[in-house]
Amino acid sequence: MPALTPDALTALIQARHPDPFAVLGMHADEQGYLWVRTVQPGALGVEVLNEAGDKVLAALSSVQAEGVFEARLPKTRAKMNASGQKPAYLLRIIWPSASGSITQTLPDPYAFGLLLHETDLIAWREGRLLRPWTVLGAHPMSLAPLHSTQAVAGVRFAVWAPHAQRVSVVGDFNGWDGRRHPMRRRVEAGVWEVFVPQAEVGQAYKFEIVSAQGQLLPLKADPFARAADLRPANASRVAPALTPPAPRWPAGARAQAPEAAISIYEVHVGSWRRGDNGEFYDWDRLAAELPGYAASLGFTHVELMPIAEHPYDPSWGYQCLGLFAPTARFGDAAGFARFVQACHAADLGLILDWVPAHFPTDAHGLALFDGAPLFEYADPREGFHRDWNTAIYDFGRNEVRNFLCANALYWLEVFGVDGLSVPWLFTGGRTGLGVWPQSPRPLGTRPRPPLQPRQAFVGPLGPRDHRPCRGLCLA
Template sequence: MTEARNYGLGDSAAVAALVEGRHGDPFALLGPHTVDGRRVVRTLQPGALGVELIDARGLPVAELRRVHDGGLFAGIAPDDAAYRLRVRWSGASHDTHDPYAFGTLLADDDLARMADGSHVELFRVLGAHPVTLDRVHGVRFAVWAPNAQRVSVVGDFNSWDGRRHPMRKRVPSGVWELFVPGLLAGARYKYEIWGADGSLTQRADPVALAAELPPATASIVADPTAFHWTDGDWLRRRGALHHAGSPLSIYELHAGSWLRGKNNEELHWDDIGERLIPYVAGMGFTHIELLPISEHPFGGSWGYQPLGQFAPTSRFGTPEAFARFVDRCHEAGVGVIVDWVPAHFPTDIHGLAHFDGTPLYEHADPREGFHQDWNTLIFNLGRNEVSGFLVASALAWLERFHVDGLRVDAVASMLYRDYSRKHGEWVPNKYGGRENLESIDFLRRVNQLVAERHPDCMTIAEESTAWPGVTQPVDQGGLGFTFKWNMGWMHDSLDFMTHDPIHRRWHHGEMTFSMVYAYSEKFVLPLSHDEVVHGKRSLLGRMPGDEWQKFANLRAYYGFMWGHPGKKLLFTGGEIAQPREWNHDAQIAWELLDHPLHLGVQKLVRDLNQLYANTPALHAWDSDPRGFRWVIGDDAEQSVFAWLRMADGGRTVLVVSNMTPTPRHSFRIGVPEGGRWREALNSDATEYGGSGVGNEGERHAQAVRAQGFEQSLVLSLPPLSTVMFVAD
């Protein structure tokens, strides 16, 4: 240590800790320091043969001496001029600026706002960012790990050696930072963390903007400003498309299984977009909804167990490719919604679990922090930094990628502390109740910030309970979502449809009960991916009867759905009546469109979307009780349903569903006005694969009283059908 003392390294324990990768403050030893009036430079280069200082021209100015066999070098710099390091290895050498010659990187204000959870642009502060400091190009790294004993950034650039680039800890925030000169976008990296519990792990960056293709797990340095957007016109007008009175028809899909390559491989965003975007636009859907595209380790989770809350999965290409996909959707007039998962995260060792050797992102108590249904960990939303991390993630998808809405997954599991838990398996809140107060505050904050910063965007809740006020504004005591999935309608109506028509009379209320609460929230009617997996069968597979009846039932059901108040959501494959369950490892069975019955269902969905979008009565008062009136709601014996849809200034629509295979001729139904009623859609039309029973395109009202109306129509109700009439 005599040699080391000459360079101000008299603390042998500190030197040993540094070279062994156990020192928590590398800047105290490395970089330039003043010792006895001299400028001393120290650098740790394990495995190097030698190190010298070079000037701006690349000329040597001083040779550093090896002061420890672990690769610690030190020497005297001749002046205060800028220097670089020339490191000699066996058979090679490289020149680099000294990472430990740079001062602190992150502003105190950024760190303070991160600590109190108020930093809504966290992805601009934490993570890996190409920057230029003192005219030196490189990458600035920053990660929150307050309880770690040491954090290093590792990657190909340092042979994944955690001794090479230990980071500076900023107190009291617990953020570790380091500038690595010469590094460029595209570099792979992780953080090597010596945890509070003595563990040594390599972790992906929680705020990475890009990641490796799984099963590889490294993060990738990305440039957040790399894409040039051209969707300004869409952004200016999209607000008019997202309010409660707009027609909203959502095509839900999994990007990896809508279409696949010749060898069943997943396609790139560019290839997906080339086929998907014109298809969706041609089908009349207003939006696509993507199952979670945040980076996730296990493909079989469909994205619902994410680790990269800020990074689009690399399975389909780069972040720039996803941005280009969204831009192309907007160019075609198609909105983009992404599923976002703030409820839980997986336990993978490269992820967030026990991140710094303590339960940092999750609750310490498994009664609060472990989700028994999914074997995942639950975010500790009572911690400012964790709540702020997720808030920033939500906003980042809207800001970085111009997505038009977030569908928030598993909201019910967040709202209740006893969700899917038995007595003794959960911890009450501070008032002794079951409500998760921290999650409630978090969801309100997300929705409030979205409303303030992006009022033209939507948030949609998957919430399966009767929690009140999900779509009420936050300032009125609600959670503040734009829309909520109507899980009750979905469960009840699907159950009704699975029964043989002869038994439907006993389940009649399952089709009418939804109108009891239809205006308690702003609803989306979801026929989602969850309904065509895990042995539930496909939608077509759940319909009773022979082949013709199955298709007729499904067509009638779609007509019923599009005529019912509420925005629409249909999972991919439903529009072609795919008979098998959805398989995320295979594409949709597009070859079915060679079969007239499948093609007929596709045509029906297209026409339903067109009628829905062009008829204000079918959407404008979705959330206003003035927009709906039962005409026949109690005919359980015949399983006939009839109702009116209305809107201010719009033409009234009569919707009639006959849910038995018996055609009903000369069926009188009351209407509120006389004149001609045009048969705008008939699910039994031959072009859809039906029997062709209909009303010759129109019916004229007669002055005969029926169902409380002075006028009425005499109709032919096709078997297993929904027919819509528009008053002219």
């Protein structure tokens, strides 16, 4: 593990090193000595402990004033075994506090191996990863560092940002400091990953991204976050670990047969009823009142206007940014799951308005996510809707189609929703919601037929790829 040049040390402390896993953590030098290097801005000191945490292997020296620490471990205390495996270890970090100092003991995030399976990454790149919400995003779990059998609790973070020069996860667990947890780039799919020991459910987080041009972007919320802050805050939240899929509506096969009559009660949850002080009902209060009311009127289904997280109340949810997160306005995802079951208990199906057509361009959201067009078309004549001042999803990109199709499956499978209503499915002015020129086509080619974006979803949501969706409504 050769000493870093001044430029490399500067790149580390500025979180601009191209491969942090190559220089942080434990590495061996040509003489067989083991070195440990870590970045802990603001720390008073750092020690390396054995895996049990009861023996100090070395005190790290500060080699950069802003917080880079490193040390060579004595062979009498730490060495590779006969198989060439490095020993497991812990870091003990001493932080300043009002009372003097506090210590934090935890595994090194850079002691963990590859986190995501290559087959999943390739499937994501090719647009055929059936349940990407189980791979990307924030996932609480216990993992063992390399060459250790002792699993530790934490959160695995992963985000798609193929154009980025650097990505860090920042949040409540690291003082929102992008130098603490720069992520590993998985070149197979432009995905970035890191495991943060001791990160917990409920903590807020975002991604700090440096574009290919070296520009530090506004902090970005997680596209796959399953929980988010209540507006006007807009951070993502670490959601509890995923549970088994919700049970299907027992009467669904009969009530949603092609020949069955359907009568739908459509509701905007935020304005259906309010509390005495004007506050929103939460999901449990809605579950206690809404299904029974709709059933008493003879309806067979309740249809909710969009409930995915969105920044602007007057949009009625039709300008979503957190497609995998039930909006915090009405409670958490578990509350929404209980509401779905309450509808089923009242012999009602539940349909969601689902908006894969466009998204707002708020700085924390999907627009120019990694400094370049990613979720949206690159050409603004195709990627920007003038009537709504929103960006239009790039239906021609494998990963974007995968993102949207998987989001549909997520609501149907995870929560047991019985159908989706897909309004305003358009791109540009091609379906009459606005008219402006298409991007020019090469000379001598035939005009392109109008894009039919419904086909981008109905096809993948069909029996071949999404068998769990059989018998569900798509309107």
